[in-house]
Amino acid sequence: MTAEALVRRPVVEVSNVTKSFGDHVVLRDVSLDVEQGSVTVVLGPSGSGKSTLLRTINHLEKVDRGQIHVDGDLIGYRRQGDRLHELRERDVLKQRSRIGFVFQDFNLFPHLTVLQNVAEAPISAQRRNRREVEDQAKELLERVGLADKAAAYPRQLSGGQQQRVAIARALALQPKVLLFDEPTSALDPELVGEVLDVIRSLADDGAAMVVVTHEIGFAREIADTVVFMDHGQIVESGPPSQVIDQPTHERTRAFIDRVL
């Protein structure tokens, strides 16, 4: 085996992605690699395209140009010779089930218990054995500190608890990468810490993730790479000691000064 063959591909490869809504260009030639076991934090003002970037990785939005690979798979398309064909919905869902997505507003199923929320997708989408999935779901609830809430309904939980359930639900899919879109923005300040603690422990365990957040202190602590976006472009990226503490671009500096 050659040395090259031993080098693992990035788990997420975003290559020259452009995306518009009507005339409005929301992502401009965005490229981003997320290495296995690494944490990428995306910073940027509201409207800069952060959510759209995450949504394209999950194929919740289609790109106009460029390509995205997750774990080596081309997202949303299959290649035939040098032509690309759109995947059928069923195959898109299969790809999506390998990408954990945690939304700002939790998005739990209100009519399902906590345990059912965590176990639902592995049973119905991944067709895994119910018993096994439920056992795993209980372990995941323990991991996020909610073993005692398995039978509760989302409305009976605080926002921080609901978000921790949402994280357990994402983990239940045994994803290749976890995407977090401002996971603490909808929380009361006193509940932010418990969610950040869970995300931090996942990072410590070597989960690959992309985290959109305005929590600069947290970003500095967990990020291997910080990406600063503005107007649909990646303005700069690098380790936190560079992008947060010594940004080279004026736009980055102005943003960091504002949110610190």
Ligand code: ADP
């Ligand atoms: P961020 O997450 O950085 O705040 P978004 O990715 O949500 O930014 O949005 C980037 C821009 O794209 C915004 O101007 C937003 O209004 C626009 N946008 C996002 N989603 C849609 C959509 N479905 N249709 C039209 N415009 C959209």
Ligand code: MG
């Ligand atoms: Mg957003």
